[in-house]
Amino acid sequence: MTSSPSLRSGLTVALGRAARVAARLRGGGSGGTAFPGLVMEKADPGFLARALGQLPMGVVVVTGTNGKTTTTKMVVQLLAEQGLRVVTNRTGSNFVRGVLASLLHDVDAVGRLRADVAVLELDEAHAVRFVQLVKPRACLLLNVMRDQLDRFGEIDYTASLLRKVALATTGAVVTNADDPRLGAPAFTEGLAAPVTAFGASPELRSLFLSDDELRTGAADATAARHVSPRVVLESLSGQDATVRVDGVAHEVRFAIPGIHNQLNACAALAVALEALGDRADTALPGLLGTLGRVRAAFGRGEVLRLDGREVQLCLVKNPAGFRMGLLTAATAPGPESIMVAINDEYADGRDMSWLWDVDFSGLRQTGTAVVTGVRAWDMALRLRYDEVDAGAVEPDLARALDALREDSRRTGRPMRVFTTYTAMLALRARLGELTEVEEVMR
Numbered sequence: 001m002t003s004s005p006s007l008r009s010g011l012t013v014a015l016g017r018a019a020r021v022a023a024r025l026r027g028g029g030s031g032g033t034a035f036p037g038l039v040m041e042k043a044d045p046g047f048l049a050r051a052l053g054q055l056p057m058g059v060v061v062v063t064g065t066n067g068k069t070t071t072t073k074m075v076v077q078l079l080a081e082q083g084l085r086v087v088t089n090r091t092g093s094n095f096v097r098g099v100l101a102s103l104l105h106d107v108d109a110v111g112r113l114r115a116d117v118a119v120l121e122l123d124e125a126h127a128v129r130f131v132q133l134v135k136p137r138a139c140l141l142l143n144v145m146r147d148q149l150d151r152f153g154e155i156d157y158t159a160s161l162l163r164k165v166a167l168a169t170t171g172a173v174v175t176n177a178d179d180p181r182l183g184a185p186a187f188t189e190g191l192a193a194p195v196t197a198f199g200a201s202p203e204l205r206s207l208f209l210s211d212d213e214l215r216t217g218a219a220d221a222t223a224a225r226h227v228s229p230r231v232v233l234e235s236l237s238g239q240d241a242t243v244r245v246d247g248v249a250h251e252v253r254f255a256i257p258g259i260h261n262q263l264n265a266c267a268a269l270a271v272a273l274e275a276l277g278d279r280a281d282t283a284l285p286g287l288l289g290t291l292g293r294v295r296a297a298f299g300r301g302e303v304l305r306l307d308g309r310e311v312q313l314c315l316v317k318n319p320a321g322f323r324m325g326l327l328t329a330a331t332a333p334g335p336e337s338i339m340v341a342i343n344d345e346y347a348d349g350r351d352m353s354w355l356w357d358v359d360f361s362g363l364r365q366t367g368t369a370v371v372t373g374v375r376a377w378d379m380a381l382r383l384r385y386d387e388v389d390a391g392a393v394e395p396d397l398a399r400a401l402d403a404l405r406e407d408s409r410r411t412g413r414p415m416r417v418f419t420t421y422t423a424m425l426a427l428r429a430r431l432g433e434l435t436e437v438e439e440v441m442r
Contacts (some may be wrong), residue, residue: 005050009111012044016104036104037097045133048096050111051103052134057084057117059134060275063127063165064142064176065158066321067264068094070256070297071142072121074268079275081290082283085115095126096133117275124161131168138172138193139165140271142264144181145211145320146354155211159187169193172274174267177229180210185226198270199229200263201244204236207259207327214319214357231270233263238331243291245269245284252292257312258301259331260324265291298428298438301328306435309408311415315424317348319357325418326362335366336416337408339400340383341423342373348420352378360386367391369407372400373423397426 019036040047052059062072076088089102099120107113117137122130144159159181166173166187173191175182177199188195200208234242239254241262254262269291273280296302302313314329316322329336344352352375360383367389371379380390391407394400408415419427431437 006110006112008044009047009050009107010109012040012047013104013107013109013111015043016040016101020101020104034093034095034098034101037093037095037100037102040100041097047111048100048103048130049133051107051113052118054113055087055115055118057275058137058171059118059120060271061120061122061127061130061136061139061165061169062142062271063122063124063139063162065124065145065155065318066324067142067260067267068121070261070300071140071264071268072119073297074265074291074294075119075140075272075275077294078268078272078287078290079117079119082276082279082286084117087113087115087118089120094121094123096122096130099130122165124158128161128164131165136165136169136171138174138271138274139169140267141166141173141175141182142267143176143179143210143320145318146357155181163187166191166193166195172196172271174198174230174271174274175227176267177225177227178205178208178210180212183225183227188227195227196270196274197225197227197229198231198233198263198267199225200233201235204233207236208263209320209323211320214323229270230273231266233266236262243269243288245273245288250288252288254292254294256294256296256301257303258296258314258324258328260321260328261296261301265294268294302438304431304435304437306415306431307405307409309412309414311408311417311431313424313428314416314418315421316418317420319354322355322358322418326358326360329416330362332414332416335411335413337404337411337413338363338366338368339370339372339404339415339417339419340368340379341397341400341417341419341427342371342375342379343420343423344375345422347422355379355382358382360388363388370394370400370403372397373420376400397423398430401427401430 016036019039023035076086080086087106089099141162144155173193173195175197177183177197232244234244241252243250243252300315304311314325368391370392371390372394376395380393383390392403
């Protein structure tokens with residue numbers, strides 16, 4: 001005799017919640033982001049499809065190399081402020097097990113999911129596994145950059161993973177019109193879903209280099225687009241931007257820091273318009289207002305207050321991301337106390353050779369106050385080759401943060417931290433003991 005789907009789902013939810021409690025007890029009150037999902041995945045492989053299959057507007061998948069967490073947060077806010085009930089994996093745990101664990105916050109005791117749509121960030125490789133279980137209604141493909149070479153190898157392989165996501169999508173594929181791999185005819189050929197795009201104007205293309213262009217140091221602003229973008233970042237002046245939607249220009253003042261995030265906002269708007277379908281035209285004024293209010297996801301340009309001064313956390317994990325972080329820092333109104341925190345744990349990528357593809361010469365004038373993390377000495381050596389004063393070298397993150405605070409107190413400067421993922425989590429936990437830090441639901 002087989003059990004009913006609701007009974008099986010109820011047992012799976014109970015098992016997942018018990019695993020979450022156990023993980024938190026073992027972690028001293030924290031943790032449990034993915035472990036409950038792993039338990040659920042092993043116990044009930046069909047739970048994910050049953051739960052997400054209840055959503056009337058289906059699933060929006062956000063994937064690509066850079067910008068997934070912040071862009072996902074933007075899409076969630078855009079849709080939620082249109083009155084939709086949205087579920088998401090808010091912690092950024094972007095494997096299938098992370099999605100399962102996040103659903104524990106949204107399902108009832110028998111696995112009912114009372115929402116309209118799911119917006120899910122997924123790791124490029126795990127997105128392929130996800131779409132074998134659940135066909136997305138829409139997908140947003142942000143970019144393809146060299147990242148975690150120990151996991152992905154070269155970027156043509158990463159592009160092939162994103163094509164599998166696009167092939168499985170049923171309603172709309174939104175891609176980066178300026179990415180030479182994602183916008184190529186070979187990528188979009190044979191897709192069942194209609195393809196649209198986002199992009200930057202020719203005048204801004206030098207800011208948003210593709211992986212190939214990073215090697216040459218110049219953008220090809222005249223390159224032909226094979227997919228016409230529905231949303232275009234037309235111009236930028238500080239936090240003010242012109243965003244063109246379906247050929248009509250709109251002025252937006254962004255609250256979110258970082259020029260890369262302003263392009264991410266255009267990507268989020270493009271997929272939100274597709275998800276809303278016929279409601280998009282009437283929703284557009286409200287969507288543009290929301291776009292100006294969106295804030296950075298935790299650790300991705302997040303601004304905190306410490307010792308009466310700002311400290312901004314800038315996640316870096318590949319040459320393109322670090323380049324955009326340095327460009328944003330260059331627009332700061334004055335000098336800053338800077339820390340670089342580099343770890344090489346699994347979630348960061350073990351191969352740190354990418355640091356040699358980043359141009360750090362923009363830091364020559366001020367240098368850094370302190371370099372920290374598992375690979376602190378490697379980072380200090382890299383800075384020396386670009387004639388940048390590394391300041392103190394302190395592998396211990398807590399002591400390095402103390403050194404950064406002391407430098408900030410002495411100089412009166414705000415603080416900026418360039419950090420890999422696991423270092424960011426550890427620093428954020430320490431900062432939570434010192435100042436107010438938004439708690440991320442686990």
